[in-house]
Amino acid sequence: MKKITLLMFGLIQTFAYCQTQDLASLASGKNIGMNALFDTKDNLYGYVSIYSYGNTDKKTQKFEYVILDKNLNPVANKEFEAGPLVSNYFGYVDFKGQIILRPSDFHYLQAFAKDAAAPVSMVIDPKTNTVKPKVYYDYQEDGTFKEITQPKTFKEERKENRAEKKEKGYNYVSAVGEIKEGGYLAVEYNDYGKYVNKNSLIKFDDNKKELWRYSYNTIGDKKVFSDLTILEKDENRLYGILRKVNDDDKTFSLLVIDMKTGKELSNKPLTGLSPETIYNIDVLNSGGGRIDNDKTFDDKVVYLGRNYEKGDKGFARLMLDKSSYNVDLKTLSYKPDLSNHIPKLSADGGVENGYYLQTKDVYFMSDGSVGILSEKFKPAGQYNAPKTTDLVYINTDKNFKVKDVQVFEKEKSKWVNSDYLFSQYLNEGKDVVFFFRDYQKDQVTKEKKWNLFINTIIDGKFKQEVVPISEKDNYSVTPYVAKEGYILLREYNEKEKFNKVRLERLNY
Numbered sequence: 001m002k003k004i005t006l007l008m009f010g011l012i013q014t015f016a017y018c019q020t021q022d023l024a025s026l027a028s029g030k031n032i033g034m035n036a037l038f039d040t041k042d043n044l045y046g047y048v049s050i051y052s053y054g055n056t057d058k059k060t061q062k063f064e065y066v067i068l069d070k071n072l073n074p075v076a077n078k079e080f081e082a083g084p085l086v087s088n089y090f091g092y093v094d095f096k097g098q099i100i101l102r103p104s105d106f107h108y109l110q111a112f113a114k115d116a117a118a119p120v121s122m123v124i125d126p127k128t129n130t131v132k133p134k135v136y137y138d139y140q141e142d143g144t145f146k147e148i149t150q151p152k153t154f155k156e157e158r159k160e161n162r163a164e165k166k167e168k169g170y171n172y173v174s175a176v177g178e179i180k181e182g183g184y185l186a187v188e189y190n191d192y193g194k195y196v197n198k199n200s201l202i203k204f205d206d207n208k209k210e211l212w213r214y215s216y217n218t219i220g221d222k223k224v225f226s227d228l229t230i231l232e233k234d235e236n237r238l239y240g241i242l243r244k245v246n247d248d249d250k251t252f253s254l255l256v257i258d259m260k261t262g263k264e265l266s267n268k269p270l271t272g273l274s275p276e277t278i279y280n281i282d283v284l285n286s287g288g289g290r291i292d293n294d295k296t297f298d299d300k301v302v303y304l305g306r307n308y309e310k311g312d313k314g315f316a317r318l319m320l321d322k323s324s325y326n327v328d329l330k331t332l333s334y335k336p337d338l339s340n341h342i343p344k345l346s347a348d349g350g351v352e353n354g355y356y357l358q359t360k361d362v363y364f365m366s367d368g369s370v371g372i373l374s375e376k377f378k379p380a381g382q383y384n385a386p387k388t389t390d391l392v393y394i395n396t397d398k399n400f401k402v403k404d405v406q407v408f409e410k411e412k413s414k415w416v417n418s419d420y421l422f423s424q425y426l427n428e429g430k431d432v433v434f435f436f437r438d439y440q441k442d443q444v445t446k447e448k449k450w451n452l453f454i455n456t457i458i459d460g461k462f463k464q465e466v467v468p469i470s471e472k473d474n475y476s477v478t479p480y481v482a483k484e485g486y487i488l489l490r491e492y493n494e495k496e497k498f499n500k501v502r503l504e505r506l507n508y
Helices: 009-014 108-112 154-168 275-279 334-338
Strands: 020-022 030-038 044-057 060-068 074-082 086-093 099-106 122-125 130-133 136-139 145-148 171-178 184-191 196-204 210-216 224-233 237-246 249-258 264-270 294-296 300-309 312-321 327-333 356-364 370-378 387-396 402-408 420-426 431-441 448-458 461-469 476-480 486-493 498-505
Touching: 030 086, 044 074, 044 086, 044 099, 060 086, 060 122, 074 122, 074 130, 136 171, 136 184, 154 171, 196 224, 224 300, 237 264, 237 275, 249 275, 264 327, 275 300, 300 327, 300 356, 300 370, 312 334, 327 334, 334 402, 356 387, 356 420, 356 431, 370 420, 387 448, 420 476
Parallel strands: none
Antiparallel strands: 020 498, 030 044, 044 060, 060 074, 086 099, 099 122, 122 130, 136 145, 171 184, 184 196, 196 210, 224 237, 237 249, 249 264, 294 300, 300 312, 312 327, 356 370, 370 387, 387 402, 420 431, 431 448, 448 461, 476 486, 486 498
């Protein structure tokens, strides 16, 4: 097995630039996944590749990680052990610069074992190339902290919850986490099953001493209650949407809390849109699940959600000025805002032949404008597979008005909905590039081949480049995110243990 001895990312520059890497040769275990790592400012940090060595006994299995830099140079690796439930990991970089390996796939049959417990994340320190299980904190109803290195089994948790509910009539629920602003932030409430109450948001210092407590929904029940959605926080303030419900009457306000004292700095009503639209402003789902629908700039936070106005579907945008606490709420409707740009578009997002627009990604530019990428999607029928066709890019200005719409025609795809690949911000968030691929017929040879479409929006202007993706019979090629100006191509064949990644320079 090839061993990697470099421990610190600061030494990467002393090594020669590497454009190609064979993942299969980096460790003797089976490569089970690789993903890009981004820092807290969405800059590409590198990659992490995960390898499995299988079970060492009935309760333990062995894995290995290999960290690669942006140029595909391997810079650190280490073997580690985990419980039987996890089958793969997804890596990300936290605010401390640590690399967190979060369990992403599971051996579900193991969850029914008598001693099964939730798997924990692993924490890599890139400076020392050490790895250890993540320590979690449990905040108790009596005000004490408890460190958790080994979670209770599912059976133990169910038993304790039933006993507590029987004794008190509710379950005390809390969640606590370390925050980049220093110290810890926790939420707590009493769960009665059909409703919750006695909610609190609690700030602690680095020594886990309580600094302040903000309480709400103190006597909530099924019909009268309140809840809080946190939008953003920094070292000075916490911003959230406070919803108050009294049966069918729902009101919303922007709540701003002083992060040092816990006192209210502002509690302005949010009006002008339906309760359903405001309540769902922080949720935006695609066909594959939830997508990132917010971005924070120096002085503002921008959110995009669904428009739930009566008979007026589309999108809603919330822009928060962090200094003045002003909130700008705007909507964009399929009709009439987009129907002039997209033929046969109905008020609910339907297009031709049973297809409708399904959001794939959202791009937030630093001037406040938003780009929305959708795909024409047709759900599965009783005898038909789900299908997708063209991609549709909606370009708005900083006032959330439609500037133009680009339709990217592509071949019909069935079952596998993976034509759209990924995106990257360019020029410090002013511009964006997004990638998709399509299996198209060559006009000369009449053979179908994969083409990669590189779409840039720079200074509000579109440009597209088409690059053929060579693909041999014995392996598949999948494009993946790389450093700015490049794309990573992964060539893969499981039977031949061929698993190579390479960087290709782009011309935009």
